[in-house]
Amino acid sequence: MKPLVKEPTVDTPRVTLDADKGIFELAQMSLPEDAVDFYAPILAWFAEYSKKPNPKTVFDMKLEYFNTASSKQLIQILLLLQGLTDKSQIVINWYYKEIDEDMQGLGEEYSQIINLPFNLIPLPKAVK
């Protein structure tokens, strides 16, 4: 299926969703004015992907920051992936800066409310 790639801006993340290459990544900043609008094509992409997912899906969450409006969209992505476990082996890599206890805490919380394996990966400096 066609990849969905978006370049990052000051308030929206870098998006790389490429089923053929096996890359599923969100990175940098997410604080869009209208999170519903920004994430709609991403959710649509995942909905399409879920019809014929890869045998393994590794989702890299490399967001340096996301606002509460984004969190509602992100949880929908994670729930979508949670629904694919019978068709694909799903792994969530949750990256966070070592000094960012809030992002670490969110990773721990999400790993408990979402029924998927989470790897919490600390980073020494900025996520690129």
Added chain:
Amino acid sequence: MNKSLDFIYRHFVGIEKDDLEYVYRGEVTPHLVMDILDFAKTNLAKANDTRKMRSRIYYIMGEGLQNITMHQADSSDMDSKSTAIVVIYKRGHKYIIATGNLMLRDDEIALKRKLETINHLDADGLKELSRETRTTVGITAKGGASLGLIEMAKRSGNKLDYMIKPIDDKYSYFYLTTEIETSDELDNEETKVGYSISDLVETHDMFNRNSYNLSFKGDFNQDNLLSLLSILKSGMDESPTRIKLYGVMVELLQNIVKHADNIDDNTDWKAGVFYICEHSDRFSLMAGNYICKEHSEAIAARIDRLNGMTYAELTKEYNKTLFNFNNDPISTGLGFIDIRRKTGTKIEYSMIEASPEKDFLMLKVDIIKS
């Protein structure tokens, strides 16, 4: 309610669309200068001024800010008095750029002479002085600063208003304001509001007394929010505290961007005010905006309810709200919960009647330094 927050409303003079007042107090580094200029550019782009006028205003701001970076005295033995202050002020057709910085008393006489010379020249005289200065002065910081002052006067078409205030035997404080009129139309007398040297000194004193680092009054839109966040990042090294401060600031400011009402039902823009204060053990963020009276009780009840919750209860509330997919584009309901969880402190608030239909909501949040 915490009525001690009501000063926010008293300082918040009702402003018109496209007006703004931005004050920064702190170290002015070249990186911060770029951030402040970007902030100005964002605001200038939205105003109804011509491109030529916007370039002029932008240039003068740049000179004013670089004046600080080039002119200011080094002072490791001073406290808050040594920090610079920058004010960008717009009301109607007036832009005012005001700055303050520490200087050496030994430089006072030379600076006064320079400013008096500049202020006594007409447009042609300033052009000539600028040309002379460029060709005869070497590339020194002080030489550059002289040129900067000349350029500010030349391009604004106005005198440079200034005050040199002695602090002790070694240092004084140099205050400077430059005014630019963007239109030949005269404002109505009632709406003609300026920003004088004494306003600048008063602002500086207020900021020093209350440990304010930054304040913004104006249109709360996404662009301004992003500029203010960038200024925060420039002004602070990355640390767990800064990360927390950033996150709370986003939620507080986007709360205004998305939820605030206006005094006159104009939905083109959102009038608001925001302060950052730094104390020895914490940062305080304060914000104010208009809300419809019909929402006041619900907002107060929500804040009171969240303030009464433990961290565990807040997490439960957060998860419950997270999975509520009504996809309201305006409100996720998570903002205040997020602020409470991140800060671990209560959200202080107050409300004042602003009109028969509107209240002014003021919020204060503390972030304890780690």
